[in-house]
Amino acid sequence: MSRYAEPMARLIEELKKLPGVGTKSAQRFAFHILRSTDDDAAALAEAVRGLKVSLRLCSICNNVTDIDPCAYCANPARNQRQVCVVEEPTNIASVERTRGYMGVYHVLHGTLSPLHGVGPDQLRTGTLLSRVERGEVDEVILATSPTLEGEATATWLASALRGFQVRITRIATGVPAGSDIEYADEVTMARAMEGRREL
Numbered sequence: 001m002s003r004y005a006e007p008m009a010r011l012i013e014e015l016k017k018l019p020g021v022g023t024k025s026a027q028r029f030a031f032h033i034l035r036s037t038d039d040d041a042a043a044l045a046e047a048v049r050g051l052k053v054s055l056r057l058c059s060i061c062n063n064v065t066d067i068d069p070c071a072y073c074a075n076p077a078r079n080q081r082q083v084c085v086v087e088e089p090t091n092i093a094s095v096e097r098t099r100g101y102m103g104v105y106h107v108l109h110g111t112l113s114p115l116h117g118v119g120p121d122q123l124r125t126g127t128l129l130s131r132v133e134r135g136e137v138d139e140v141i142l143a144t145s146p147t148l149e150g151e152a153t154a155t156w157l158a159s160a161l162r163g164f165q166v167r168i169t170r171i172a173t174g175v176p177a178g179s180d181i182e183y184a185d186e187v188t189m190a191r192a193m194e195g196r197r198e199l
Helices: 008-014 023-035 038-054 091-098 126-133 148-161 188-192
Strands: 077-088 103-107 139-142 168-171
Touching: 008 023, 023 168, 077 091, 077 126, 091 103, 103 139, 126 148, 148 168
Parallel strands: 077 103, 077 139, 139 168
Antiparallel strands: none
């Protein structure tokens, strides 16, 4: 039997489904919402409802957007012939923070993971392959994470793109800025050495 009234227990259970939210955090969030004004609680509920109703995937790059095509694909100032492939929509913000990339994106919505039943057919690669096949892309930058799944995905995509007239590049990996090389593992250090550049 639950310690809480049914509406509170139900809200806690729903909040626990969010990534990184355990029972204690869900309880804190639920009680915060309970103590909120009716207007604040209604605004939160409307924001969640609006998110599900208004957002969709861009028909070109699969980014989450409220307009189609998304702001990146529709921007004439961006290089439409340079495509940065990322795993998730949240990865775009990391690339944009560099303020140095002016191409467009393609979002896979995942990585290859045979253990979790994710194969090439589950990744959103169709529009990317079509654009490359039509000759609309000069360079594909594979910006998947340097994890086992991210590397497997980059390797598979590079292989799928090899038959086309397109430059395929991979983001460099290595020792993060501000860290001590004493603590870098051998893979990170090897990648840093491979990716070295002239000064």
